[in-house]
Amino acid sequence: MNIINNKWVVVASLLGLCGFASAQSAGTWMVRAGATNITPSNPSGNLSAPAFYVVPRNGIGSQTNTGSDTQLGGGFTYMYTDHLSVDVPLALPFKHKLYGAGAIEGVGQIGEVQALPMTVFLQYRFLEANAKFRPYVGLGATYAYLFNEEGSGTLTALSNPGGTPTKISADSKLALTAQIGATLALNDKWFVDVFYSKTKLTTKITLSTGQTVDAALDPATYGVAVGYKF
Numbered sequence: 490m491n492i493i494n495n496k497w498v499v500v501a502s503l504l505g506l507c508g509f510a511s512a513q514s515a516g517t518w519m520v521r522a523g524a525t526n527i528t529p530s531n532p533s534g535n536l537s538a539p540a541f542y543v544v545p546r547n548g549i550g551s552q553t554n555t556g557s558d559t560q561l562g563g564g565f566t567y568m569y570t571d572h573l574s575v576d577v578p579l580a581l582p583f584k585h586k587l588y589g590a591g592a593i594e595g596v597g598q599i600g601e602v603q604a605l606p607m608t609v610f611l612q613y614r615f616l617e618a619n620a621k622f623r624p625y626v627g628l629g630a631t632y633a634y635l636f637n638e639e640g641s642g643t644l645t646a647l648s649n650p651g652g653t654p655t656k657i658s659a660d661s662k663l664a665l666t667a668q669i670g671a672t673l674a675l676n677d678k679w680f681v682d683v684f685y686s687k688t689k690l691t692t693k694i695t696l697s698t699g700q701t702v703d704a705a706l707d708p709a710t711y712g713v714a715v716g717y718k719f
Contacts, residue, residue: 512619513672513718517568521682523714525562525580527604529555532590533694533704540700541647542592551647552591553599553694555706558583563714571618576610576627578712582636587657587694589643599644600657603637606688606710608666620674627668631688633706635659640696648698656697664690666710678717686710 513519535550542551562580569575583604589596610629616622640655648655670684691705 512617513568513571513574513614513623514618515568515570517718519566519568519680519716519718520563521565521680521714521716522561522563523682523712524559525578525710525712526557526559527583527585527606527708527710528557529585529704529706529708531555533702535591536702537700540592543589543596543647544592544594549591551589551593551702553702553704554588554590555602555704556586556588558585562712566612568614568618572614574612574614574625576612576629578606578608578610580606589647593647596643596647598641599647600638600640602635602639602657602659605634605636606708607632607634608686610666610668612668614672622671622673624671625669627670627686629666629668629686631664631666631690632661633664633688633690633692634661635692636661638694644696648696648700658695660693660695662690662692664688670712672716678719680716680718682712682714682716684710684712 531554532552540551560581564578566574566576585602586598587600589599608629608631610627612625612627614623614625638657638659640657645655666686666688668686673681688708695701
């Protein structure tokens, strides 16, 4: 009888160790894949002189709206302690269309820019390491790399009618990002992760015709992913 009881003690201990190893405890790595959406704030500031107008409006010049985009996203996380983690999101480049706004609202697409935000988060995870549901908050540094900027035929017609195509460029910037999120354990290894983050990002768009426009993009990022921990 004692032998049987001892066996059950050993089995229970092993199960306990397995459960601890699969928790979000210090030394745990987590990888995930899913979908990420970036939605910038709108509209931008006014285009510098000489501005172009379709419908003049009081105090409102030529502006831009930046469209949102959804791409394949994910990332990996390392649990430094049971509560502190370092997280690096990953995603394919985002393509953001630029539309006329303000005095040029309604002209349609005036350009496009691709963005590759590179962020490193320091996160704090609430509750115990083996909790099924763990909310977290994070603060990170983001380098927003903007590239492959293109002006449209509409932009050329507005800014340089009959001339050479108008080109645009956007400044890449370093910014702070705040984050909230949560993980839900599906079993010992698999989990679902959801998060929302906000980046304080302002960039300058420059036209080859000489005008500039400051855009407080301040993008909101939403993500959902399925992950695996080991």
